[in-house]
Each structure stands twice: as structure tokens, then as C-alpha cells.
Amino acid sequence: MNILSRCLRSLPIAFGLLAVGGANAAAIDFSVSLATPVIKAGKTQTAFLKVGMTGFALPAQGERPPANVALVIDKSGSMAGDRIARAKQAATMAVHSLGANDIISVIAFDNTVEVVIPATKVTDQPLITRAIQGIQAAGGTGLFAGVSKGAAEVRKFIDKNRVNRVILLSDGLANVGPSSPAELGQLGAALGRQGISVTTIGLGTAYNEDLMTQLAGFSDGNHAFVENARDLDRIFQREFGDVASVVAQEVELTIRLKHGIRPVRILGREGEMGRDTVRLRMNQLYSQQEKYVVVEVEVPPGKAGERLDLASMDVTYLNMQSRNQDKLSRSVAVSFSESDDAVAKATDKKAMVAAVEQVANTMSKQALDLRDQGKVEEAKKLMEKNASYLSSNRQVLGKDGEGLRSMETDTRKQAESIGSGSGENWNVQRKSMREYQYRIDNQQK
């Protein structure tokens, strides 16, 4: 069984080489693995399938893809004072870190939307920074409209060869136009489908973190919770660093399950589940960063010694370096055994770790929902159960399970705070938890 799993693991490399074919450009690393390549025979089992994609390394001197960025700044009344000053400063810094080949637009919103700088090449930086300095804070928060207009500016020069992004800086609760997390999530999804991702940066402790994470998540952007406005500088550094390293866009993954195997749930991402297919879409892939998805599947009872093709899958994406559409395919098989020992030994530890993380993250989200409903005790119990789950898996996985230790500790701490925190304190904790969950979901750096 070990050989089998090793073969499985080497398959991707072989396929990868084949897939690249005659192209000189690098391709992303596409790998698929089952957490349990050998499962117990005789009864229906669930198994975790991990599909990972890693961006290829960009040559050091290579040109980064040009950026097409809209800075959307909340100038509602609650931003007055320190926050708007910091936001303006960070925006100015953002302008300075872009080059003449990049396109920037600046949008400021309150009840209405003002296009401070329409989409333009970053040739006259002083003009742009002066306009930014002129933004005044007052009024309500029309977040949906602000992001829509920002996306409109990005669309003016949208190009598959550019990294198209909206960066939202907001602290308040949206109160003009569509304002629910679900609606903003749908907006994120819509923008994501056309190649624009939205990075959301929440300032202060009053913003709606569910709304901000949904908006970013569905469009494959980043999310950061900034308690102090000073952290903005660091965030923007990371953001534009990111922009510099997108290597693949419009990543579409299709998984076809065979032999009556059913998908149960997709962990960590949103996707389409059919009777025997799973479809996913990712907006962007960064250089040397892995993004993965874990799919829980149900396998009907098999006979000991049998080996089945579990699934075949392919991924298509736009290669930012070669400007070509690439396609890669993989497949994965599963075998059955009577022996528990064999099952345990065959475990793909890395895949299992990923699966456990995702399952734990899902439990964490459920706990947060319970806490929102006021069921504090139940929430706390769930988080503690979560911590135990992490703990037991860590022990089973031995040294490979060490990667779970920090998550386990964090989970225990979160269990504490979920049970005891209240009011403003809980508010801050919740935002931290959400950001944490978001990072696990998206493998955000």
C-alpha cells in the first residue's frame, strides 16, 4: 500500500511533465491525493480528496504583470479623524508603489459615490496624491455602490494580461443600497467571474466582518482586519506584493467521480456539486503559493483487494507568463482492504492534515453561528470538541501532525473566548476568528 501511495504521489509529476509538452513556460503544479488511499472494505466509507494547485516560481528579474487597481475608500462620517487620515496615507503609499505601466483609479463613497481619480495610468503621481488628500469624511455608507463603481473603473482597462483588483477600505456598516453579507458575497462572486477580485480591509472594530469576508472570499481577494490604522502600511505592502505575483487567472477545476461515488461536501470553498461532479472556480493563483480544496466523498462498499478509479479531474487556467490557456488532467484511485492496520499505514499525511484543518475550520464556523444565535454554551462545547478532534488527529499523525498543533492551541483559546467574551471584547474576538477562518479557507498568506 505504501508503494501504491508513493506511485500515486509521483503520478502528478509524470502527468505534469507530460502536460507541459512543448511549452517552454512553466505550468502550475496540479496535485491530487486521497487522505486515505486505502479504505476499509465492506461498508460505505467517507474519504477526503485533496486537490491542490501551486503557482510556479517567477524568474527573479521577470516583469511582473501590470496592475489595474481601484482604491475604494469609505469616507462616511465614522471615518473622520485618525482613520481617514491613515487611509489616505496608505492610499498615497499605494500610488507610490505602482509604476507607469500600472493603472489606478480612486473612488470615495458615503451616501453617494465620487470618482476622485478615474482609471488612468500612474504617470502623474502628485496629481493623484493631491486628489486623495482632498477627500473629506461625512455621511452614510453606500458600500455596494462604491465597490460597483470601483469595479466599473477597473473594467475600463480590464485585460486578461493584467491583474485586475478592487481594494476596499471601510470601517462602517453598509446602510445604503444592498447591505447584507449574502448580497455582497454575490457581488464578489459576480466580479470574480469576470476576473476582478476584491480585497477588503476592515478598519476599527465596528465593521461587519461577515460582509467583508464574503465579498473578498467569493472573488478570491484577500481580507485583513486592522485594529489600528497603523497596520495599514503593512497590509498594503503585502497587497501589492501579491499583485506582483499572480501567475494564473480564471482557474477552473472539474472533478468527475466514478463508480457511484458521491460528493458529500466541499470544504473551504464554494463550488457546484452535481450528482457525481464537482466544479470549482478560483480567480487567481499566486507564485509559489498553494491553494487547495478538500472534497468529502462517500464511497460505496467495496471488496477487499479491489482497486477502483475514484475520480478524474482537470483544471484549465490562463497562464500569466505565457499568456496561454493551459489544461492539466489527473486521476486518482482507491483500494479496499480488510486490515485496519493497512488503512492506517497508507494514510497520506499531508492530505490528511489539510482535510483535518478544513473540517476543523468548518466546525469553527458552525460554532460561531451558534454563538451568534446566543447559544453560548453549545458554541463553547463545539469548539472544545473541535480542539479534541484536532488533538486526536495530531496524535495519530505523529510527527506530520505537528502542523496541527498551532491550530489546536488557537482553537482552545477561541473556545475560551467564545464562552466568556461579551460586548466590545467579543466583537474584536469575533473579527479575529473570522479572519482566521478566512485565511484557512483561502490559504491566504
Next chain:
Amino acid sequence: MRNKILASLVLIVLLPTALLAWLGQRMVHNEQQVLEAQLRTLINSQLGGVDTSIQGYFRTVQHSLLEEARQLDGSAESLRKISLVSPLVKHVLVIGADGKLAFPAPLGPWSQAEKEFLQRTSAIVENPALLTQGAALPERDAPVPAAQGLLSKKFSAAGIPAAPQGDAGPPALGWYAWHWNAELRHMFWWRDGRQRVIGFELAPVAVMSDIIAGLPATDGRAAASRSVTRLVNGSGQVVYEWGAYRPAANEKSLAVWPLSHPLGSWKLEYFAPPLGGGAAASSFGVLASVVVIGLALAVLALYLYREHSREMRIAQQRVNFVNQVSHELKTPLTNIRLYAELLQTEVEQALADKDEAPPDSKAEKYIGIIVAESQRLSRLIGNVLSFGRFQKAELRLNLEPAQVDDVIQRCIAAFQPALDAKGIAVTFDSQAGALVLLDPQALEQIFNNLVGNVEKYASVGATLQVSSAQDGMVTTIDVRDFGPGIAAAERERVFEPFYRVSSQLADGVTGTGIGLDIARRLARLHGGDVTLREVDRGACFRIVLHTPPHGPSAGESA
């Protein structure tokens, strides 16, 4: 009198001012209305323009969706791919040629999202006719505008012919809008070559985002954006707004524009500060001119009033002077008359004693004339004073028991010399001998005035007939002459004070013209009247007095 003048002057000032004010206000009001109508037209055309641009967006979407549709090969795979890849289309519905659901698979299995989709569209699946009744956008021949929204650069819009839509046959494509969970959803449907109806359900949030992206932004600096336009959805919530003006919580919009299909349940609302300004300026102008004119009229009225008062005062002074003079004359005249009458008596006595002088001696004659003339003067002064007193409403009757005939007799006797001199014969038919309550002075004055007129104007007739009659409380005295008479036109006018008939007869004859006026007033004061009766020759004046009988009528007749 004074009050009437005052009242009419006030009216002169107030009426034109009021009229002017009213007209001015109407004018301002009309101006205001015109301005508002103009503004409304402007606003409506602006809102209409926004509606048209939204229509343009839907048209672009339509073209792009049709283009997308070309890539469908009819397999479920391609249909699913569209919903995954397309930014706008989330779900696809296919109704087969038989009118039944073809996709998603009627028997399942369905993903969660597909389940919810079928729930939302259950009404359509049950009755596909609902969908095909959906109105299409108005067709235009203009080239498709540069693709906007979430479809730009993905689908080139060049060279797509407009979808055919003739009057013949059922509509080939259209838009359907419906509400689900208070959210407005759109489905674009069309018929394909195999008579199937294919519908693309659009993601509401994506459509909303596109529409917002296409609407104007707010220019922070422009002072001109003193207005705000709001896009309001079917539940009355504001989806998006642009403009710097912030209306009050329950302020009413200046204009409302319901959007065209397929956004039929949404509308645009326009707010701006109310149009007060211009009105205030012209109101002020109108008010100012009304005030100025009012003041001018008031000044005029005041001037007129002062002039009038001055003239009234001067006239009054004259009247006062005349009265005063008459009053001054009265006392010496009374003395003259008294002593003249006494002298007359003495002379008669003396002559009767002497027994030698003929009865018509010169002394008697002279004395007679003095007495007659002084009596005439008395009467004249009496009239003037009476007239003055009438003006001041001071005249009162002094009733005492007396006999009418008695008084008349005395008057006739006093007039005798003058009447004889003019050759007028007097007859008196006296039938009013009863003792009654009467003001003898008044009766005297009345009678004397009438007889005086006869003496002055009717001496041609040579006859004066006086008759008196009494009936209960009423005494009637007729004074008839056979002179030239009074023309019909003058019958009432002769009673007017200062009026004298102008004729050859009257010219050169002295008189004040107040005799008949005094007579009538006195008679009326006495409860009666003086009237001119119709006779064929000359004139006949009738005096009627109210004379209640006084006690048992035991009195001697004169």
C-alpha cells in the same frame, strides 16, 4: 356728510391698491408655475435619459446573451458551463417543445442551488405561457453600443443581427421580471430552432451592480449638484443615489419616473431644494410697487380731503357770516317795525281826532309804506335765519293754541297795502276756525312766503284766492293765483333752495330763491307739506298742517 367723504376717499385708496396687490400676486404665482413647469420638464427629460441608458444596458445584455446562446450545443454540460462561467447568468431553464420542463432534469437529482432555482421558477414551469408573455425591449436599428458591464471584452458585440421580432407568430424573445423573497429577478428567454424556450436567470446582485456602475457618480466639488436622484426598488428602498443634496426625512420628491420594463417596479426619484428663491424676488418687487402706489394714492386722497375740508370751512364761514349779519339786523328791524306800527296807530288816532283831514292823508300813506316795507324786511330776515337754522337742524316748533283762520287773516291784512299797490284782489274762504295746537309763527312764515311769491310773480292774474279747511287733525290751506303758472319741468325744482325760474318775468325781480324751500320745510316740520297742485291757469299751492284740536273748541272765530 363728512363720513361719506371720508369713506369714499378711503375706498379710492384701498380699492386700486387691493386690486393691484391681487393682480401682482397672481402674476408672481403664474410666473412661479411656469418656472416649475419648465423645471419639471427639464428634470423629466433628465430622468428619461437615465431610463434610456438603463434600457441600453439591457439591450447590450440581450445581445451578449444571444451571443452566449450560440455556444450552446444543447447538452446539459454546456448549459451548466454557462452558469459557472457567465458573470450574469446563474441558472438556465429549458422548456421543451412540448411545454414541459427539460432542464434542469425534471426528475433530479438537483444540487441545492438548482432546487432553489426550481422553487423560484415553479410558476413559470407550470405555465410557460407566463414567460412568453413577457415584453421585449423596444427594437432599435442603431448599432449596439460598446459592451458595458460585466460582459465587456468577453463577448464582442460586433456583427450581431437584431433578433427577429415580427408581428406574425408568437414573440421570439423577451424579458421576464418577477419578485421572489422581495428580490427582483430577471430572466431573459428566447425560442431556439427546435421550438424550445430557453431562459437565462440573471443574478440580481450582478444586474444591480452593473446598473449602478452605469449610473452617474457624484462630483464632490460641483456646487451645481444641489439636487439628488435616487434609484428606488419595488420595496421603496434606496438602491443608489447620486447628487450632493440631502433631503429631509419626509421631504417629497420633485419628480418621480417609473422605469421601463424590465425594471418596471423600480423608479427614479428626484429631490432638490424647493423653488422659493425666484418667487421671493418678484414677490418683493410686486409688493414694493403696490406699496408705492398705495402711498401715492393715499397722499392724493389726503390732499383732496384737505382741499375739500378747506372749501367746506370757507363755505361755512360765509354762511355763518350771513346768519350773523341777519341776526344783527333783526333787533334794529324789530324796533323799526314796532315804532312804525305804533306811529301808524298814533297818526290814525290823531287824524280821527282832528276830524278835518281826509281819510287818505299823506302821513298815513307814508307811514303805511314804512310799516309794509319793514314787514317785508322782517320776513326776508326771518327766512334767512330760518334757513340758517334748518342747516344746523336747530329749528323747533313752538306749539300753542291758536286759530288758523285768525293767523291767515292777520297775514292777509298785513299784505293788503302791497297787494293793493299791485292790483291784486284777495278772497278768503275761511273754514278753519277751530282752536288747535299750532305754531303761528311758522304758519305765518309759510303763508307769507307763498303770498309774497304771488305778489312778486303773479300780479298779472290780479286775483289771489285763499281757502282753508279743517278735517280732524289736518288743516288744509290753498293759495291760488291766476298768474303765468309754473311749467311742468319746474314743478319740483321751484322747491329747491336758491332756485329761481329764469324767465322774463322773474328777471329783475329781487328774491333769494329760498322762500318755497323754507315753506316746505316748515310745513313738513309741522307734520304736513306744501305741494303744487295742477290747475289750468296760474298756480295753486296747498299747505297741509298737522293740527291736533286743543281742548273743547270754544273759541271765537276771527
